Amino acid sequence: AQSVAQPEDQVNVAEGNPLTVKCTYSVSGNPYLFWYVQYPNRGLQFLLKYITGDNLVKGSYGFEAEFNKSQTSFHLKKPSALVSDSALYFCAVRAPRDSWGKLQFGAGTQVVVTP
Amino acid sequence: NAGVTQTPKFRILKIGQSMTLQCTQDMNHNYMYWYRQDPGMGLKLIYYSVGAGITDKGEVPNGYNVSRSTTEDFPLRLELAAPSQTSVYFCASNLLNRGQGAPEAFFGQGTRLTVV
Known part of the structure; x- marks a missing residue:
């Protein structure tokens, strides 16, 4: 079974500094991998x-x-x-043999960028 | 372009009530999906459809039903609402053709449902 892990619930970074959001996956074969961002009260954006x-x-x-x-x-x-990068970020994986485009999502990482 | 449109945006239901979450897309996408988002859990797939008249269960289908009578619409039905169905529901669509890689899915803005 495939899975996605985002080990950090929240990442705090100062504006102007580099930002990294981690994602690891487990899937057979070569996966398709995606990142989406969700701003408050909005849908997911690719x-x-x-x-x-x-x-x-x-x-x-x-x-x-x-x-x-x-x-x-x-x-x-x-x-x-x-x-403005402060948002909830999701990593997602699609198994290579999945013909239906089904995505497995990580739990999400909240990014907080402070001025 | 409207993309994927969901209605309503917010709803409060009493236990045992029923409702339909509406989803429509204007991109002529063949695949459509319903996900639920719970805090700290990511998104879980409820149902999906590969075209009009064809639907299948996802990871968490219990308590829900769907139909796909047209390419554009993919409503999600809750028959007997339970507190465990309190969540944010997202509809998504995709255009998948055999051998054409992995296009990204487009998501609606979500429906926040509370069952009390």
Whole structure:
């Protein structure tokens, strides 16, 4: 069975500092990996995904993520955080043999960026 | 573009009442999904549909029913509401075609349901 772990409930960072949100996964085969962000009282917005190819994936709003197969990780990063990046971030995995697009989500990590 | 639209945004139900959460998408997506979000638990899949007339259970289907009579609409029905169904419900859609990679799903803004 596939699973996703986000080991940190909350990440606190000062504006201008680098931001990292961790994600590890467990799935057979080569997974499809996604990051979504949820602002208060809003739906989930897609940030970026990894399907195949280059291990460093660039996405929306200056975010990027690095796929590491040996460590089964897909950490989200931003070189310089903004106060507006404060939100709930979800990592999700789709099994490669899943033809129905079903996503398994992590529990989410709350990011708090202070001025 | 409206994308995925959910109604209502908020609802309070009494135990034993029933209701339907509405979801519609205007992107001509073939796949649609219902997830529930509980604090500290991420999102869990309730039901999904691969096209009009075809639905299947997800991870947590008990207490819910769905139908898909059109490509655009995918309502979620709660027949006998229970406190355990207090949650935020998200509808999502995707356009999946065989051999065309892994497109991202689009989500609605959610319905916050409280059962008292």
